[in-house]
Amino acid sequence: MSETLTITRPDDWHLHLRDGAMLAAVLPETARHFARAIIMPNLVPPVVTGAQAAAYRDRILAALPEGMAFQPLMTLYLTEDTDPEDVAAAAASGLVRAVKLYPAGATTNSASGVSDFDRVRGVLERMAEIGLPLCVHGEVTAADIDIFDRESVFIDRVLDPIRRATPGLRVVMEHITTAGAVDYVRAGGADLGATITTHHLVINRNHILVGGIHPHYYCLPVAKRETHRLALVAAATSGENRFFLGTDSAPHTDALKENACGCAGCFTATNTLSILAEVFEREGALDRLEGFVSRHGPAFYRLPENPDTITLTRGAPVQYPTGIETGDGPVTVFDPGFDLHWRVAP
Template sequence: MTQTLTIRRPDDWHLHLRDGAMLRGLLPETARHFARAIIMPNLVPPVVTGAEAAAYRDRILSARPEGADFTPLMTLYLTEDTDPEDVAAAHASGLVTAVKLYPAGATTNSASGVRDFDRVRPVLERMAEIGMPLCVHGEVTDPEVDIFDREAAFIDRVLDPLRRATPGLRVVMEHITTRQGVDYARDGKDLGATITTHHLVINRNHILVGGIKPHYYCLPVAKREEHRLALRAAATSGDPTFFLGTDSAPHADPAKESSCGCAGCFTATNTMSILADVFEMDNALDRLEGFTSLHGPAFYGLPANDATLTLTRGAPVNYPAKIETGDGPVTVFDPQMPLHWSVS
């Protein structure tokens, strides 16, 4: 029997679009289903100022497919030299939605990130004054901390002290991957948390068992099964603290399939089908709209989309294994399960 589900059109609250040929090749994969997306600023060089964000936004808009209804929500890359007044002006103009904090060395193109958090305190205090959200990549980079423990250590060492020192600062814990991240986000004031599609599906076994699977390698890295289950419970709970941020992060296949492969899973193409199957398996289809379309806008103080998206359950959907771009092929995330929900 055919089954349909109509929801408000979703948004992606954490997205990498890259630039140039990669941007032009992959933006249609997001614009097909998503109305808006928070755009990550970790280009080379990074998007640090309002003027740079405006230029990047123009490049994104020029790459939109004809007739596409898609709005990029821009962010600024926080550095120790960021000007608080430039941030405030970019936010007041409507150009920039949030600021992104990368601890230096935490992930792809994060070398310009923050090492001394005291040096960014004036920016954070100004953001708290104007209600501008801080999007946080929550991992410490101390080489003595195991890669699977870096999120939990960041909460204790950095995030909790930072929030206590800056009352009123609105923080998005991006792409949480642990039970500790779920618990901290749920109990905090002025906190939201994004959860990716792939972290709902894979644990660290998918990366390592039977050989190294580079297209499942991401940062933060997938953790033990107990953490994946905690993420599933949070995403499907209906709790407005949690909302979708795919962290869809494309790299051309040669950059992934190498002796030092890049981190990132490309999920823009099939995210909505995967999520519908996940929520159905967890008896939570009635909560899918909240996770994908309502909780994020509410946290950011934006209206939910008026347009709708319809999912239909039927025979398994076939998605392309790769998307060709001018920078080379990009492999689409394989959830290793049949996807029964198609998008119309």
């Protein structure tokens, strides 16, 4: 077994950085290993215009520690009032790389999302014309739909009709969680890709509920049955270029996670590459890790691969911190529940 693995420097195609004190604390955890990231726009208020995206990018770069290199790839938050031409102008400038669709009420800070999908048809058609990807939080929010079925119902009722009505629209199904979503992506053609998170490769719904409620494993979309986790692992390690890493690393303070109505999200930026190397090694697929974290994402987003590399080394278990301190309060680092033997070399 090789004790070192050198790969093209990876990117994160789904990342939450928040703002202010939280941004300053969590940004180095990503920039340490990742060259670029698709930055989620669900701030309060959300990032809905090109001007707001430019201002947010500037705040991110201002928070980047000296000596670190990192490129934030900005997104716009799709609302029913989004201007198609503002989207097109932001994309033409190179500032915005995607538009994010949140069904209203689906997850953290999604209240401004879309309820009437007919009202965003003009934006989607303009995006199809210019080749700008739509990043989708793929869950319905109707009260009569079981939370574990929200993804599959979204595919049937929302996503597939949107794609059929908008030929050429390039779509990223973010943080897929079910075998059905894996199958849909595989059958979806060149205009459809999917991100898979680190934590959904590790946990199933038992991790959240067995032996008590474990709030730091609670995320949206919620983790599903073990059969679905295994389908995600098989997809991520398959070498198929339609699947790539989007951590959905989502920091919340412990006070917001550990209460009567805790926030959804797992903070994985700190130890993601160690966890992924462990998962891929277990599947006999270390040779495919580079594709998943470094190559498939740039190919879908029509960007060049990063010119530099990182090296992972295998040895004694890595001791990561259990949490990080932020100006807003402590944030717990995701615990995979098993030893991590791979670390990124300095």
